[in-house]
Amino acid sequence: MSDKTVLDVKGLNCPLPILRAKKAIKDLAAGAILEVQATDPGSVKDFDAFCRQTGNSLLGQQEAGGVYTFQIQKN
Amino acid sequence: MSEANAKSMSIIVTKGSLDWGYPPLILATTAASMGLNVTLFFTFYGLALLKKKLDVQVTPLGNAAMEMPMMGMHMAMPNIIGMIPGVDSMATSMMKNMIKKKGVASLEELRDLAIEAEVRFIVCQMTMDLFEYKQEDMIDGLEYAGAATYIETATQSEINLFI
Secondary structure, three states: OOOEEEEEEOOOOOOHHHHHHHHHHHOOOOOOEEEEEEOOOOHHHHHHHHHHHHOOEEEEEEEEOOEEEEEEEOO | OOOOOOOEEEEEEOOOOOOOOHHHHHHHHHHHHOOOEEEEEEOHHHHHHHEOOOOOOOOOOOOOOOEEEEOOEEEEOOHHHHOOOOHHHHHHHHHHHHHHHOOOOOHHHHHHHHHHOOOEEEEEHHHHHHOOOOHHHEOOOOEEEOHHHHHHHHHOOOEEEEO
């Protein structure tokens, strides 16, 4: 069983990816992982700052074909 | 939100055009999503952002840095063109199209998100009187107060901005 939730915010611009992610994280259990898929290049720095400020862990981030993928673990 | 030891931010919102409406609402919603307690104090033209029927415009007049992307180039508008009747509504619909195309939230959407995130909206009562605005023309959930209420909030906030 996978406890990974995928959030597609491709095509959305600042600050919507962060706002949508925040909403999705709220519904998760502690330790669960949210995978965010975004196309906003600004989200690379922003998810870093968002995770530091909110105390969630940014486990990893990748870029492929203009899509930025972030794995965020809820703490 | 609303954790007792959370940091706080306040913004004085003084502008009510389509372009100037974005910075306070983007910062407010983002800060709220990062766990801050956020207060917006709307005064003067900022009140235009609180009308039930949001009808804000953008004007190229006096805005030397405003250039619209057009066919791979950028088009600036000299003031004399900005003065022609209808140019503001043309610029407004151009900007709204751009906003939609680029996946940028509408002001209505950001305002709704701010309310949902429990951002506190204080409205300057003096401006209500000055411009003869009616409370029934404004969205619900607003706090009508004055400068002292803002100052008290500002003294308790780590971040205080004026936009």
